Amino acid sequence: MKARGGGRFRIDQELDSEHLAAAYVRMSTDHQKYSTENQLNVIRRYAEQRGFQVSEIFEDSGRSGLTVDGRDGLQRLMQKVQNGSATFAAILVYDVSRWGRFQDADEGAYYEYVCSRAGIRVHYCGEQFDNDGSIGSVLLKSVKRVMAGEYSRELSVKVFAGQCRLIELGFRQGGPAGYGLRRQLVDERRTPKGELGRGDRKSLQTDRVVLTLGPAEEVQQVHEIYSMFIEHGLPEKEIASRLNGRGLVTDRGTPWTRSSIHQILTNEKYVGNNVFNRVSFKLKQKRVRNRPDAWVRADSAYPALVSRAVFDRARAIIDARSSHYSDEELLTLLQHALKDEGYLSGIIIDEREDMPSSSVYRRRFGSLIRAYGLIGYAPDRDYSYIETNRAIRDAYPRILNEVIAGFEFSGGKVERNDDNQLLNINDEFSAALVIARASAYGAGYRWHIRLDTGLLPDLTIAVRLDTFNTEALDYYVFPSIDCTIPRMGLSQDNPLALDAYRFETLDFLYSLGRRCSFGEAA
Known part of the structure; x- marks a missing residue:
């Protein structure tokens, strides 16, 4: 046995x-x-x-x-x-x-x-x-x-102390760079070694990551966002609407939202500050949003996109916008949002134009959970997954259409079964598409892939989403002979037995659908 x-x-x-x-x-x-x-x-x-x-x-x-x-x-x-x-x-x-x-x-x-x-x-x-x-x-x-x-x-204390030391030295600890910025790999002497793309990670223990300025057009766009907010008095939602109207997208390739504009206006990395420990999840016990006096920071660690004076003006406008609200008024707005939406989350609050951002509630009441409790709302779980699931449902047909277009561009013929979304390529092989969302797991992320073994496709294309669950991070292509289990777990670093199926793009797969012509033999 x-x-x-x-x-x-x-x-x-x-x-x-x-x-x-x-x-x-x-x-x-x-x-x-x-x-x-x-x-x-x-x-x-x-x-x-x-x-x-x-x-x-x-x-x-x-x-x-x-x-x-x-x-x-x-x-x-x-x-x-x-x-x-x-x-x-x-x-x-x-x-x-x-x-x-x-x-x-x-x-x-x-x-x-x-x-x-x-x-x-x-x-x-x-x-x-x-x-x-x-x-x-x-x-x-x-x-x-x-x-x-x-x-x-x-071990947790030692690791945290090491992370804090790296932050104070000006090195980046995890997370995407953000719009207008890029992650740059440097060696132990801070000599640049190249730019890290989305999803790329350093391979040498002695290497470090810093932030640097992104493409000129993104830098210019950040300046314009601050200008529209400070000089023209436009709210975040209106700024997002104007950018979307011009066909511009975020660094994740997604449309602009009120919260994504708000993040640019309030994140200190845009003035070059390196800030760490805003949120902690030590020993996987409880995710805690720390008070500012517990943050670890290094000022002027990176090139600044905007001056400190401009950043402070934007923050002053945001703070003044919410300072005139009493505690009772803030809680009343929260009750109205609960009545309209049926549940509450930071994303729900940030996307509502008729109330301050979620950060205001955290500062005023200590945490969102405490603010929820003051209006008698006790969520039994974090409902942010609802927005993520909604985004994934929206992403599925788009990614599926991209896969179909990839096969057709290579000269293949694709038929889609509307009942189960199974793809038939050239009447030769079938393929199924599944999407795996990223879930926070300790200091990293996990992806759970559900394989529908009942469909019996020749190939299963598993799309791993990025940590924002908006865009494809990479692809795993599994032949039917290896799809014998209904569920599979992936981490950020996987053994070769799994990564042998991993691909950055699906170009190789599209080539399987390409038709080749042969000359007639003499």
């Missing part, structure tokens, strides 16, 4: 379930000693010594142990334990930290208790104690759980 997740184990069919065990391995980016193969070697030796046969392997590679989110291997393991479908009597784990680095030590104990209640014992193969329920093992295990969580806390 081939064990799931890699490796082969021969299982004696006559063995009863008491001798069958499942192996759970997890590797983040801690140390090489925690590679899944090294963990399995220790687990194999332990199994041989204790008379176990490993029947299944549950693996989480490149996954943090802070939570169970994103740990598909552990979730599948726990699902089997809880629904009674587990055929094994033991779970073999390398050590307590591989089970998890939960910030609440009781969370790791809870998952172990669930297994114990189902009659399945968790063994820590690399620890110096037997997990046999004795007082000594219980005490040591509790200490190990606390130490595993503390390791992550200490």
Whole structure:
């Protein structure tokens, strides 16, 4: 039998379930000693010594142990334990930290208790104690759980300190550059090495990223935005309407909105300041919008697009626009928005012309959630996903039409099934298009691809959207033979087994639809 997740184990069919065990391995980016193969070697030796046969392997590679989110291997393991479908009597784990680095030590104990209640014992193969329920093992295990969580806390402090140091030195930490700006790669001596495109990342640890001025036409457009706002007194929505009327788009290729104009007028990067830690999500516990006195900054770190005097004038207008509102008036406007929209989010507030921006509510009341609570609105989740889903629904037909146009431009013939949107190219092969949205995951992003195996297309084109979920970041093209699972998870950095299907453009695919003429043989 081939064990799931890699490796082969021969299982004696006559063995009863008491001798069958499942192996759970997890590797983040801690140390090489925690590679899944090294963990399995220790687990194999332990199994041989204790008379176990490993029947299944549950693996989480490149996954943090802070939570169970994103740990598909552990979730599948726990699902089997809880629904009674587990055929094994033991779970073999390398050590307590591989089970998890939960910030609440009781969370790791809870998952172990669930297994114990189902009659399945968790063994820590690399620890110096037997997990046999004795007082000594219980005490040591509790200490190990606390130490595993503390390791992550200490590492978080060190990483944050390193990020703050880089910010103070004027280096960029993540995120797109923004309209009128570009990310530039530099070496350790700050010698420019080239411009990074959207989605590009540095490959050398010693390299750094700074911001630099973008194309001249974008720089000029930023100046015009400030001029229309300050000199002509145009509100953000009117500025966006005028730019859209001229056929201009943002750096993401999307139409201008009130919030995108507001962002240019309020973000300090346009005066060259490097600001970090506005929002923190430490240890994946809670996303917090920090107060300005907690921000980490380096002034005049980048070339400025606008002068400080112009930026301050724009901010003064924005601040004065909201200062005449009392707390009661702001909350009344928020109630009106809730009545009109049915729910509230920062995007909803920013796009309404009859009320101040969401940043005003955060400054006045400390956070949007607190402002919501003052009007009796208690969202049970972040509704910003609704706008994202709406944008994805709008993007799907556009991207699908682009794919069809690409095949036709190459000389191919494309027929689209209106019922399932399946594409038939030259009556030779079929293709399905799926779109994967970007979801924030710790310090990075994740993409979940749903493959409709019921359609049985010859090729599945998976489009990964950028972090704004507006434009295509890249493409994964999977042949039907490899589409055997309904769901697939991608991160910012994926193993070669997945990236072998990745392409920056679909030009190679379009070439498959090109018809070639052959001369008649003599």
